[in-house]
Amino acid sequence: MISATNARPAKVIGEGSIRVIGLHGWMGDYRLFEPTFPYWDRQKFTVAFLDCRGYGTRFGETGEYTVEEVAHDVRDLARSLGWSRYHVIGHSMTGMTAQRLTVDVPEEVQSIILVAALPASGAKITDERRQLLLDAVGDGQIRKKLIDVNTGHTRAPEWLGGLRDLSLAGTSPKALLAYMSSWTGTDFSREVVGNKTPVLAVLGGKDPGTSVERTHETVGTWYGSVAVKVLVDAGHYPMYEVPEQFVEIVSEHLAKF
Helix, strand or coil: CCCCCCCCCCCHHHHHHEECCCCCCCCCCHHHHHHHHCCCCCCCCEEEEEEEEEEECCCCCCCCCCCHHHHHHHHHHHHHHCCCEEEECCCHHHHHHHHHHHCCCCEEEEEEECCCCCCCCCCCHHHHHHHHHHHHHHHHHHHHHHHHHHHHCCHHHHHHHHHHHHHHECCCCCEEEEEEEHHHHHCHHHHHHCCCCCCCEEECCCCCCCCCHHHHHHHHHHCEEEEEEECCCCCHHHHHHCHHHHHHHHHHHCCCC
C-alpha cells in the first residue's frame, strides 16, 4: 500500500494556462531541469517540477520508491494545485510513470513527453550494465563513468564531474536501489496498448540506451499518436545538455493544446 505523501512541487515556473508536471529520472533530482528555467514562456506555461521520494527536496521522505508510487504522487500534486488537466514530462525511469498515468487517469493527462524514457515494459539490462548501475550508487567515480557512457563519451571531465556532483547531492542510495528494482522489474505494457493519449518522445542522438527504432517498436506501437524528435547533440539528459533546444521542441508540442 502506498503511504501518504507530501507532494509539493520543488519548483514552479510560469503562470500560463498550459499546465505541465515535470519528473526527473534515476540519476538526479529536479535540478536536472534547472538549465531549462530561463527558456520557458512563463505567460503560456505553468511547469511544476516534482522531486520523487528520496530525491532532492524530498530526500528523507519514506515510501516504496516505485514508478507507480511516483504516479500516485503526481496525482496528489495535481489535486493540491487544483489542476484537473495537465501534461506530464517523464525523464528516463519516470517515462514509465508518465505512461502509468495514461492508464490510471487518462481523463486528466492531456499528453505525455517521454524524454530518453523507458517504455512501459521497463528496462531489460545485461548483468554487466546492472553491475555498473549498482556500483554507481555508492562510488562517485563510477557514477561519473556512467554519466560519461550515457552522454556518448562527448563531454569534458569538468562537465561530467559537475553533473556527477549534482547527482550525488540529490539522491538517496536507498531510494536509488529501490527505484532500480522497480524500473527493471515492472512491465505494464499490455495496459497501454491502444491508449489514445498523445505522446512526444524526445531522444538524445548520443544516448546509447534509446533509439528511434526501439521507440517505434514499443511506444510507437502501443499509443495511437506518437511523435519522435531527436536532439542530435544530446545524450541521456537532453534538458540538461541542450536546454534551449529541449524547451523549444516541448513548447511546440504543448502549443497544440
